[in-house]
Amino acid sequence: MLFGGETAQSYYEEGLTSAIKGDLDQALLYFRRALQLDERLHQARHQIGRCLLRQGKAEEALPSLDKAARALAEVSAPRVDLGFAFLQLGRIEAARDIFAGLLQEKPNEARAVLGLAYCACGKGQWETALGLAQRAIELGRTQFDTHFLIARAADKVNRVDISTAHYQKAEELMNQSIEASPDHPAGYYLRARVHHGLGRYTAALDDIENALKYVRPGQRYAAYNELFSQEEIVAYKESLLVELNASDKLRGGAG
Numbered sequence: 622m623l624f625g626g627e628t629a630q631s632y633y634e635e636g637l638t639s640a641i642k643g644d645l646d647q648a649l650l651y652f653r654r655a656l657q658l659d660e661r662l663h664q665a666r667h668q669i670g671r672c673l674l675r676q677g678k679a680e681e682a683l684p685s686l687d688k689a690a691r692a693l694a695e696v697s698a699p700r701v702d703l704g705f706a707f708l709q710l711g712r713i714e715a716a717r718d719i720f721a722g723l724l725q726e727k728p729n730e731a732r733a734v735l736g737l738a739y740c741a742c743g744k745g746q747w748e749t750a751l752g753l754a755q756r757a758i759e760l761g762r763t764q765f766d767t768h769f770l771i772a773r774a775a776d777k778v779n780r781v782d783i784s785t786a787h788y789q790k791a792e793e794l795m796n797q798s799i800e801a802s803p804d805h806p807a808g809y810y811l812r813a814r815v816h817h818g819l820g821r822y823t824a825a826l827d828d829i830e831n832a833l834k835y836v837r838p839g840q841r842y843a844a845y846n847e848l849f850s851q852e853e854i855v856a857y858k859e860s861l862l863v864e865l866n867a868s869d870k871l872r873g874g875a876g
């Protein structure tokens with residue numbers, strides 16, 4: 622029996638613990654059991670959606686997140702997660718409506734501002750994306766995803782100083798993540814993306830090899846609003862090799 626007894630709240634709390642540990646399948650079992658015991662525990666419904674989103678299953682997450690967002694209208698997190706689910710599915714306008722609507726009520730909601738930055742990124746509006754992501758930083762959103770988005774957007778508008786500074790901060794944060802979870806592929810894949818942005822092709826390829834050691838065939842991963850699978854990592858590795866060879870040829874020609 623669970624500590625606290627056979628109650629919806631006990632299962633919900635066990636689900637939170639499992640989710641923090643990264644055991645999303647177990648967390649889903651706990652949250653679903655909590656909801657069976659109390660259908661009014663909409664926080665469990667929200668967490669089901671979050672777990673599915675972290676597994677890259679945005680389509681499956683949508684119903685839970687939508688119901689949670691409606692039932693917990695005064696809480697920002699379910700609505701923000703619903704917006705990011707739409708982003709995962711490429712439904713940029715639907716995501717933008719969610720984020721913009723929330724910001725009309727709560728203009729300092731940092732994750733919603735970041736969500737709008739991703740929407741702008743999806744539309745190729747790099748200056749807008751850069752400004753919004755910088756605003757998210759000002760509002761306290763200082764995680765990897767914000768720095769990584771700023772770096773990429775700054776790259777697109779030739780702001781090398783900004784790009785380099787935020788790639789370096791993103792690298793620092795991802796180093797910490799890898800140290801905490803050295804057997805998870807996401808850290809290596811995302812750090813490879815950072816190395817790539819900084820032109821460090823060999824370091825990027827080293828991290829891709831590490832990611833491939835830990836990635837599970839057939840599994841889809843979602844981390845810091847980036848989606849990937851084994852097949853996509855392999856394709857990315859091939860593109861890096863092409864760029865590295867082209868870079869070597871340019872250096873050889875210059876010599």
